[in-house]
Amino acid sequence: MKTWTANVLTLFPEAYPGILGMSVLGKALERRLWKLNLIDIKNFSKKNHKVDDIPFGGGTGMVIKPDVLDGALSSIKNKKFPIYYLTPRGTKFSQKIAEKMSKHDGATFLCGRYEGVDQRFIDHYKLIEISIGDYILSGGDLPTMVVLDSIIRLLPEVISNKNALDEESFKNHLLEYPLYTQPRSWKNLDVPEVLLSGNHKKIKDWKIKQSEDITKLRRPDLWKKYLKSK
Ligand SMILES: C[S@@+](CC[C@H](N)C(=O)[O-])C[C@H]1O[C@@H](n2cnc3c(N)ncnc32)[C@H](O)[C@@H]1O
Numbered sequence: 587m588k589t590w591t592a593n594v595l596t597l598f599p600e601a602y603p604g605i606l607g608m609s610v611l612g613k614a615l616e617r618r619l620w621k622l623n624l625i626d627i628k629n630f631s632k633k634n635h636k637v638d639d640i641p642f643g644g645g646t647g648m649v650i651k652p653d654v655l656d657g658a659l660s661s662i663k664n665k666k667f668p669i670y671y672l673t674p675r676g677t678k679f680s681q682k683i684a685e686k687m688s689k690h691d692g693a694t695f696l697c698g699r700y701e702g703v704d705q706r707f708i709d710h711y712k713l714i715e716i717s718i719g720d721y722i723l724s725g726g727d728l729p730t731m732v733v734l735d736s737i738i739r740l741l742p743e744v745i746s747n748k749n750a751l752d753e754e755s756f757k758n759h760l761l762e763y764p765l766y767t768q769p770r771s772w773k774n775l776d777v778p779e780v781l782l783s784g785n786h787k788k789i790k791d792w793k794i795k796q797s798e799d800i801t802k803l804r805r806p807d808l809w810k811k812y813l814k815s816k
Pocket residue numbers: 671672673674675696697698699700701702703716717718719720721722723724725726727729
């Protein structure tokens with residue numbers, strides 16, 4: 587079986603695997619269904635771990651130097667994977683992109699910090715720029731972990747119940763229906779009767795209808811795609 591490999595260029599290797607080492611993803615890491623190869627960018631600085639410098643043309647903050655990043659990237663043995671730079675300027679990450687990324691054998695991620703990285707490095711290596719949303723975080727490590735989490739759970743054998751993935755939000759452009767478990771009655775709130783009926787056809791129809799209603803209300807953009815696909 588192939589091991590999906592994540593090369594991560596970071597200033598904070600000690601932050602990994604962090605949450606990625608827990609529960610299902612952690613077990614998958616132990617079972618070698620995926621592998622984490624951490625590259626500490628600081629090790630490729632020529633002077634006292636200094637990786638950044640002031641931006642030409644002025645402006646606030648510091649910029650990570652291209653020569654330091656080049657050393658870090660060149661140290662990776664497995665060079666065939668696509669290289670992603672996590673940045674608010676990138677293409678908005680989505681389940682569809684996660685599915686695509688999970689089909690490769692791995693990926694290389696560059697985690698930015700400070701104001702970002704020198705543009706020449708992005709251009710030279712044709713980095714694929716990805717954003718996890720319209721907000722600014724302090725660095726690219728959390729975004730990389732978000733992207734990795736969504737990819738790894740899609741890898742074969744990571745989640746044993748394949749149906750669990752098929753019924754999740756964004757499959758077929760629908761959000762997930764409401765979920766209920768024991769107890770049947772809680773604070774005078776009852777589980778919908780239909781879910782206790784044992785009638786599989788009725789339950790399936792109820793779930794679809796709930797998914798449709800919630801998607802129509804909350805996500806008109808997805809609703810349009812859903813109607814088109816029907
Ligand atoms: C403080 S941010 C830099 C923001 C940048 N100066 C800008 O205005 O777009 C530092 C680093 O965090 C990461 N980052 C912050 N927000 C992100 C987001 N929404 N998606 C992906 N990466 C993000 C990037 O790697 C970025 O280089």
